[in-house]
Amino acid sequence: GAVVSQHPSRVICKSGTSVKIECRSLDFQATTMFWYRQFPKKSLMLMATSNEGSKATYEQGVEKDKFLINHASLTLSTLTVTSAHPEDSSFYICSASRRMGGELFFGEGSRLTVL
Amino acid sequence: RKEVEQDPGPFNVPEGATVAFNCTYSNSASQSFFWYRQDCRKEPKLLMSVYSSGNEDGRFTAQLNRASQYISLLIRDSKLSDSATYLCVVNIPDTGFQKLVFGTGTRLLVSP
Secondary structure: OOOOOEHHHHHEEEOOOOOEEEEEOOOOOOOOEEEEOOOOOOOOOOEEEEOOOOOEOOOOOOOOOOOOEEEEEEEEEEEOOOOOOHOOEEEEEEOOOOOOOOOOEEOOOOEEEEE | OOOOOEOOOEEEEEEOOEEEEEEEOOOOOOOOOEEEEEEOOOOOOEEEOOOOEEEEEEOOOEEOOOOOOEEEEEOOOOOOOOOOEEEEEEEEEEEOOOOEOOOEEEEEEEEO
């Protein structure tokens, strides 16, 4: 089956630094990838939709200047948390599907802890 | 009204029990429905898609009721390994692409 790989799986950083998370589709081309954030015991909240070759579409309330998304190729999307603060500590998960409205394949998730 | 609503639970059931979860959605134009399973601190994994005619996969049965805008998941003969959070996922038709929205999840605890 399709595989989506996410890296790093865990990252701890100091407040004020920036962190980049990569999401790769390993065996299919993903023109669209999705980035979610999940707080403990909460559901996944869609942050933004990453479109290959164009700007990401952000959900209401998500700061685009803080969460920079780049989708440079059909198999790679990156999320950069800029000037991270402790409240940004969360589980960030990416996903991709082969077609619109189809099954979502998830990366393993990245657990960010900002000290 | 939330786009996708689920009872968060937890549902505590003994092994062998039958348990059912419901999920309601607000957008009548939604066309794709899924149940995902998420184990603690792991990524969600697709359990099954939900088809209009209803579908079954082993001990799991999914149903769709378009008139009332809800989907259900029935688990028969519960196993300890079924303990997880079950996420209802619905597509929300939007401009340019169809995004998938997750419910808050229903937690299931199966005990010996």
